[in-house]
Every structure is written in structure tokens, then in C-alpha cells.
Amino acid sequence: MTLDTPEDRSGAAGEYVLATLSAAERAEVESRLGSDAALRREVAYWQDRLLGLAARAPAAEPSPGLWARIEARLGTPAAARAPSLWERLGFWQALSGLAVAASLVLASLLVLRAPEPAPERYLAVLQTPKDARAGWLVQIEAGVALKLVPVGAPTEVPAGRTLQFWTKPDGATGPTSLGLVRAGQPVTVALDKLPARPGAADLFEITLEPEGGSPYDRPSGPILYIGRTIRL
Amino acid sequence: MSQRGADFDHEAALLACARGERAALKQIYDREARWLLGVVLRIVRDRATAEDVLQDAFLQVWRRAETYRPDLGSARGWIYTVVRHQALSEVRKPGREIALDDEAMAAVVEHHSHNTWDSGGFTSEAAALQPCLEALDEPKRNSIVLAFVEGYTHDQIAKALGTPLGTVKSWIRRGLQSLKECLS
Numbered sequence: 001m002t003l004d005t006p007e008d009r010s011g012a013a014g015e016y017v018l019a020t021l022s023a024a025e026r027a028e029v030e031s032r033l034g035s036d037a038a039l040r041r042e043v044a045y046w047q048d049r050l051l052g053l054a055a056r057a058p059a060a061e062p063s064p065g066l067w068a069r070i071e072a073r074l075g076t077p078a079a080a081r082a083p084s085l086w087e088r089l090g091f092w093q094a095l096s097g098l099a100v101a102a103s104l105v106l107a108s109l110l111v112l113r114a115p116e117p118a119p120e121r122y123l124a125v126l127q128t129p130k131d132a133r134a135g136w137l138v139q140i141e142a143g144v145a146l147k148l149v150p151v152g153a154p155t156e157v158p159a160g161r162t163l164q165f166w167t168k169p170d171g172a173t174g175p176t177s178l179g180l181v182r183a184g185q186p187v188t189v190a191l192d193k194l195p196a197r198p199g200a201a202d203l204f205e206i207t208l209e210p211e212g213g214s215p216y217d218r219p220s221g222p223i224l225y226i227g228r229t230i231r232l
Numbered sequence: 233m234s235q236r237g238a239d240f241d242h243e244a245a246l247l248a249c250a251r252g253e254r255a256a257l258k259q260i261y262d263r264e265a266r267w268l269l270g271v272v273l274r275i276v277r278d279r280a281t282a283e284d285v286l287q288d289a290f291l292q293v294w295r296r297a298e299t300y301r302p303d304l305g306s307a308r309g310w311i312y313t314v315v316r317h318q319a320l321s322e323v324r325k326p327g328r329e330i331a332l333d334d335e336a337m338a339a340v341v342e343h344h345s346h347n348t349w350d351s352g353g354f355t356s357e358a359a360a361l362q363p364c365l366e367a368l369d370e371p372k373r374n375s376i377v378l379a380f381v382e383g384y385t386h387d388q389i390a391k392a393l394g395t396p397l398g399t400v401k402s403w404i405r406r407g408l409q410s411l412k413e414c415l416s
Contacts, residue, residue, distance in 0.1 A: 020389075
């Protein structure tokens with residue numbers, strides 16, 4: 001797909017709004033939107049002009065409880081919220097490293113749990129590669145489960161893309177997908193999905209992928225968050 | 233041309249969502265949910281799934297409200313794009329593609345060959361688009377309507393219209409071009 005002439009851009013933007021582009025073409029349009037003001041204008045143009053076609057779909061009354069279900073899931077939009085402690089870059093930079101972050105989490109876990117014989121536990125803080133902002137925690141309890149828990153503002157996921165969760169045990173040759181995840185939603189993964197027994201220095205990462213996930217048995221998109229486990 | 237509904241200020245409501253005002257999202261919901269659910273239902277074809285999609289889509293609207301730029305276009309157009317794309321990502325999940333048999337597709341094409349602008353929620357938007365869409369030759373019009381309203385892919389449109397894929401692609405591109413000329 002070319003986006004060089006005004007006609008190309010208008011056609012691609014129209015098809016982006018119609019949603020007839022292939023996943024790859026759509027990703028291409030989305031990656032250009034940030035830097036291409038003309039393309040943004042074309043997308044907005046088609047959004048408005050094609051809207052009249054919505055008149056072709058008969059209205060349908062939502063169930064009475066639908067708004068309550070939506071409201072129950074609302075956080076505060078990123079723009080409107082003061083950054084929490086978890087999200088403040090300075091907070092993370094002030095820490096000397098993952099071990100300190102991990103010990104804070106451990107401390108909070110200890111406060112919440114009665115003392116008991118400690119099972120084998122691992123923790124990884126998944127951070128943005130660029131500015132080491134924490135986005136997710138991986139908590140593993142041997143013999144129980146792996147939990148992936150979002151921290152801070154939900155990850156911005158462009159329309160038509162998805163987040164995919166991967167692991168690469170220390171020493172493994174390649175990554176293994178642990179499935180697609182949704183921004184802001186915790187996930188529990190059964191330990192038998194892991195390619196190896198959990199251990200220290202196992203790599204976990206979240207990548208941005210086309211809808212449905214990477215077409216390959218490895219990530220195809222950029223790494224959004226990455227981190228390695230430490231033993232608690 | 234203003235895309236703003238006569239009795240509801242979508243722009244103000246969406247900008248208020250970006251500031252974290254939940255009441256504004258509720259206003260959008262109260263105003264648009266029945267039309268949006270209709271659009272989603274047409275694409276996902278299952279009531280329970282459609283409500284789940286609409287729920288996810290409203291969270292998208294809430295979280296992404298800050299990216300809306302009122303100088304580029306209407307808030308209503310933006311909201312419908314977010315919601316339609318959410319519905320389409322649901323039906324295009326691997327393994328979840330809805331198998332459309334020839335008979336069902338023929339019925340859909342037949343349905344759209346009648347003049348079915350029966351929804352009262354888009355009077356001003358449809359008024360501008362309708363004459364230009366009617367002016368397209370039938371295959372181009374059908375291709376664009378099937379893509380927007382039914383959420384069909386190029387492949388599904390080709391199957392529904394019994395036409396090679398390349399022809400459908402060119403109908404859609406040329407159809408959009410003609411629409412733009414007509415609308416300007």
C-alpha cells in the first residue's frame with residue numbers, strides 16, 4: 001500500500017474507517033497517524049462523512065444493566081489523573097533497581113498475608129524499555145499460578161492492535177507466548193503453560209501485536225514492557 | 233458542515249470525558265447507546281456479544297477521549313469509529329470469524345438493495361451522504377455499504393457479490409473517490 005499521493009492517503013484513510021484494510025495495512029496507517037497531519041485529516045473526514053451509513057443499522061435497546069457494568073469498570077482517563085506513586089518516573093528512578101521495587105511488593109504482600117512456610121515465589125517488574133516506567137507485575141507462586149497484574153495507567157493500545165504476553169526462561173532459545181492480554185486487566189496463567197519450571201532471571205515481556213496476536217511463534221511487534229524475575 | 237446533533241453537544245461531552253467527568257460518558261451513553269448497539273449488533277450478529285463489545289468500546293472511548301481533536305472532525309464520528317473498530321476486532325479474532333453461507337450473504341445483499349435508511353438517529357449525516365451514495369453505480373455502493381454496515385472484509389464482499397477480490401478492492405477505492413468528489 002502506498003500513501004504518497006493525496007489520492008492514496010484519502011483512499012487508505014477511507015478504508016481505514018471502513019475497516020477493509022488488512023491487519024498489516026491498518027498497522028501501517030496507524031503508525032503514520034502520529035506524524036502525518038494530512039492523513040489524520042483524511043481519517044477525520046471519512047469518519048464524519050461515512051457516519052451517515054450508521055442509519056442503515058436498526059437501533060437496538062441495551063439491557064438495563066449495561067451502563068452499570070460499564071461504570072463499574074471505569075478508571076480515570078490518563079489525561080485527567082495525577083500520576084500515582086507507581087507511575088511517577090522519579091519514584092522509579094530514585095530506586096536503585098528491581099530488587100528494591102520487589103522488596104516493596106514483598107513487604108506489601110507480607111502485610112496482607114499471615115506468616116506461613118514460604119513457597120517458592122518469583123516476581124518480575126515489567127518496565128518500558130525507554131524510560132523504565134513500570135506497567136505490569138508478574139507474580140509467580142510455585143505450584144499455584146502465575147499472575148500478571150497491571151500497575152499504573154492502562155497501556156494505550158491503538159485500535160486493531162493487541163497486547164501479547166511472552167516468556168523466555170533463562171537459557172531458553174526462544175520466547176513462548178502466554179496469550180493475549182487486555183490493557184488494565186489482570187491475567188492468571190496456569191503454570192503448565194510455562195515452557196519450563198519457573199526460576200530466577202526468567203524473561204517476561206509484553207509486545208504490541210496485530211489483532212489476534214503475532215502471526216509468528218515469536219513477537220512481531222515492538223516490546224512495550226520487559227523484565228526478569230527475581231526470587232523472593 | 234456541522235456534524236453536531238441539534239440537541240446534544242458530542243464535542244463538549246467527549247472533552248469532558250478527557251477531563252475525567254463520568255457524567256459526560258453517561259450522557260454519551262444515554263444519547264448514543266441504542267444506535268451504537270444497533271451498529272455493533274449488525275456486525276457481531278449476537279446480542280450478548282454485542283453488549284460485551286459495547287461495554288469494552290465505552291471503556292475505549294473513556295480511556296482514549298484525550299486523543300480526540302475537535303479541530304479535525306466531529307466527536308460523534310470519532311466515537312462511532314472507536315466502537316465499530318472494537319466490533320470488527322471481535323469478529324476478526326482468529327477462530328471467531330463468522331462463517332457466512334451463500335444464502336445468508338445473498339439475503340444481506342438483497343436487504344441492502346432496498347432503500348433502507350430507516351434509522352432516525354442520523355438525519356443530518358445521512359442527508360448529506362445518501363444522495364452521493366445513491367449516485368454511485370450499484371456494485372461500488374454495495375461494496376461500501378457491506379463494509380461499513382455489515383463489517384465485511386474484501387474477501388467477504390467478493391464472495392457476497394460473486395466478484396474477484398481485485399475487482400472489489402478497486403470498486404471500494406473508486407467508490408470512495410467518487411463519494412469524495414460528490415461530497416465536496
